[in-house]
Amino acid sequence: MSSIAVELVPAPATVARRETLRALLRSKTFLVGALVVCWWVFCAIFGATIAPRDPLAQSANVLAVPSVHHLFGTDQLGRDVFSRVLAGARSILTIAPAATALAIAAGTAVGLLTGYRRGAVDDIVSRLIEAMLSLPLVVVAIVVAVALGHSTLTLMVIVGVLFTPLIARTVRAAVLAERELDYVAAAQLRGEHAPYIMFAEILPNVMGPIIVEATVRVGYAIFAIAGLTFLGFGVQEPSPDWALQISDNYSLLAAGSYWWTVLFPALAIASLVVAINLVADGISQVLER
Amino acid sequence: MARFLLKRLALAVITLALVSVIVFAIAQLLPGNVGRNVLGGFATQQSVNHLNHQLGVDRPVYVQYASWISNFVQGNLGSSLEYRVAVWPLLSTSLLNSLKLAAVAFVLLVPLSILGGVVAALRRGRLADRVITLAGLSLTAIPEFVSAIVLILVFGLALKVLPVDATAPPGAGFLTQVKYLLLPSLALTMVLFGYIARMARAGTIEALDADYTRTAILKGVRTRTVIRRHVLRNSLLPTIAVIATQLGYLIGGLVVIEKLFNYNGIGQRILTAALNKDFTMLESSVLVIAIVYLAAALVADVLYSVLNPRIRYAEAA
Numbered sequence: 001m002s003s004i005a006v007e008l009v010p011a012p013a014t015v016a017r018r019e020t021l022r023a024l025l026r027s028k029t030f031l032v033g034a035l036v037v038c039w040w041v042f043c044a045i046f047g048a049t050i051a052p053r054d055p056l057a058q059s060a061n062v063l064a065v066p067s068v069h070h071l072f073g074t075d076q077l078g079r080d081v082f083s084r085v086l087a088g089a090r091s092i093l094t095i096a097p098a099a100t101a102l103a104i105a106a107g108t109a110v111g112l113l114t115g116y117r118r119g120a121v122d123d124i125v126s127r128l129i130e131a132m133l134s135l136p137l138v139v140v141a142i143v144v145a146v147a148l149g150h151s152t153l154t155l156m157v158i159v160g161v162l163f164t165p166l167i168a169r170t171v172r173a174a175v176l177a178e179r180e181l182d183y184v185a186a187a188q189l190r191g192e193h194a195p196y197i198m199f200a201e202i203l204p205n206v207m208g209p210i211i212v213e214a215t216v217r218v219g220y221a222i223f224a225i226a227g228l229t230f231l232g233f234g235v236q237e238p239s240p241d242w243a244l245q246i247s248d249n250y251s252l253l254a255a256g257s258y259w260w261t262v263l264f265p266a267l268a269i270a271s272l273v274v275a276i277n278l279v280a281d282g283i284s285q286v287l288e289r
Numbered sequence: 290m291a292r293f294l295l296k297r298l299a300l301a302v303i304t305l306a307l308v309s310v311i312v313f314a315i316a317q318l319l320p321g322n323v324g325r326n327v328l329g330g331f332a333t334q335q336s337v338n339h340l341n342h343q344l345g346v347d348r349p350v351y352v353q354y355a356s357w358i359s360n361f362v363q364g365n366l367g368s369s370l371e372y373r374v375a376v377w378p379l380l381s382t383s384l385l386n387s388l389k390l391a392a393v394a395f396v397l398l399v400p401l402s403i404l405g406g407v408v409a410a411l412r413r414g415r416l417a418d419r420v421i422t423l424a425g426l427s428l429t430a431i432p433e434f435v436s437a438i439v440l441i442l443v444f445g446l447a448l449k450v451l452p453v454d455a456t457a458p459p460g461a462g463f464l465t466q467v468k469y470l471l472l473p474s475l476a477l478t479m480v481l482f483g484y485i486a487r488m489a490r491a492g493t494i495e496a497l498d499a500d501y502t503r504t505a506i507l508k509g510v511r512t513r514t515v516i517r518r519h520v521l522r523n524s525l526l527p528t529i530a531v532i533a534t535q536l537g538y539l540i541g542g543l544v545v546i547e548k549l550f551n552y553n554g555i556g557q558r559i560l561t562a563a564l565n566k567d568f569t570m571l572e573s574s575v576l577v578i579a580i581v582y583l584a585a586a587l588v589a590d591v592l593y594s595v596l597n598p599r600i601r602y603a604e605a606a
């Protein structure tokens with residue numbers, strides 16, 4: 001009997017998690033955002049398969065107006081824009097989360113270290129971070145991209161490294177508040193090693209801000225990667241990447257009104273980043289209650 | 290106040306020194322031999338060596354840095370490796386163009402976003418608040434070239450009310466120039482609107498909830514006067530500080546917007562310099578951007594301290 005009673009009462013952490021989830025599902029903005037994000041993730045995985053035409057296949061039917069045959073028209077190489085929009089989700093939805101994951105891992109480590117250790121390391125790292133942040137991110141990214149050459153991997157690493165100080169700053173602030181609490185002193189008295197205290201004691205307690213930061217950063221990573229791709233330093237031809245489609249076709253706008261070649265990829269990027277922001281907003285409102 | 294500003298100035302100089310080291314270090318990463326890049330693959334090794342010696346790039350790195358920075362401080366920005374002319378005349382034209390664009394964007398951005406934030410705060414929780422907050426949140430997330438494309442499609446091509454090109458014909462008057470800059474400025478404004486409006490909203494809500502506001506209302510002061518004299522005076526201070534930090538994003542946004550509109554600004558300069566490995570041009574333009582940014586931050590600090598009595602009277606106390 002007593003064993004059943006124990007099973008019926010879930011651990012407090014599970015209850016808290018379930019409550020968080022329930023609060024999230026009540027938020028309309030979160031639901032709308034999550035739905036759109038799920039749609040683009042689905043496209044990232046299956047987009048090339050469900051596309052009516054081969055997104056890379058060129059044809060003689062160039063710059064065709066949207067019609068029943070080509071829902072979103074064709075671009076200047078005769079490629080079907082609708083298929084390219086579906087298939088174009090993959091590149092950005094691979095690189096941006098990967099870059100964010102890299103930045104979160106590195107930023108959390110740096111933030112924990114500087115926040116917990118304080119002292120000279122903290123001073124020096126903080127000053128360097130301030131200096132890095134006083135240059136526009138795009139400018140630094142361009143220079144580094146030229147220096148290292150442009151591949152998808154370098155793009156990911158550049159954005160990941162440039163986002164690291166921003167995340168480190170957030171984590172550091174959270175750690176500073178946390179390190180004064182009794183459980184940290186207790187762990188120190190028990191004789192735990194610093195790495196154990198940082199990663200096993202403090203880290204679980206600062207996960208809230210880290211999760212919020214991660215969702216917000218995915219949005220910014222898409223912003224940065226799309227911008228760099230537009231400038232020619234990101235995803236390269238012949239990928240159906242959305243920013244690349246815009247970069248390929250925007251010069252046609254001045255010549256005539258081939259609006260469909262840029263409008264649909266533009267709407268795709270916009271809907272994805274707005275949806276991610278809605279999700280991030282929902283999560284932060286629930287976690288920071 | 291003087292001490293506060295001196296401290297800020299000293300910090301700016303230290304940051305600038307660090308930035309110059311970072312910029313120089315990154316530029317050193319640029320692959321390839323400078324002389325070989327300039328002269329091309331068919332030049333003899335001898336002439337490449339000769340040019341490298343002439344340009345001084347065969348010296349140790351720290352000597353190169355010292356000579357670059359001492360020349361820079363004296364106003365000598367060197368000559369462009371690509372165009373073989375002095376950097377400054379090219380750079381100053383682009384800088385002036387960028388400042389025009391940034392100025393128009395700024396004049397649109399600041400009143401619009403502050404108004405948006407204050408209105409959202411006064412109608413907290415109602416429809417207007419939700420619309421402004423969500424729109425700001427969404428616009429901030431959309432890359433500037435995406436919103437610019439939509440603006441071009443709507444105002445340039447569908448309604449045909451604004452020129453699609455950012456560069457006014459030579460000799461155009463002030464108003465014509467502004468008209469040409471409206472579309473790119475609007476795109477920049479859209480990206481920054483959300484953030485500044487959010488700060489203005491938060492500041493206003495805080496001031497609305499403060500005891501002094503309640504006192505003023507209970508004292509029977511008219512609502513309009515309470516908002517103007519008690520709420521806005523306190524709520525806009527943090528907003529000013531935030532606007533200064535957003536200038537970095539504004540400048541970063543210039544790179545993308547100037548390319549999209551094919552506008553000869555400093556962002557376009559940096560882009561072509563990076564693509565052509567014109568590293569004297571690149572280093573100088575990046576450092577100039579850092580200076581502009583830090584100067585703007587300093588101006589914001591001055592403004593902040595002039596407006597904030599707690600800092601203005603700190604010395605007297």
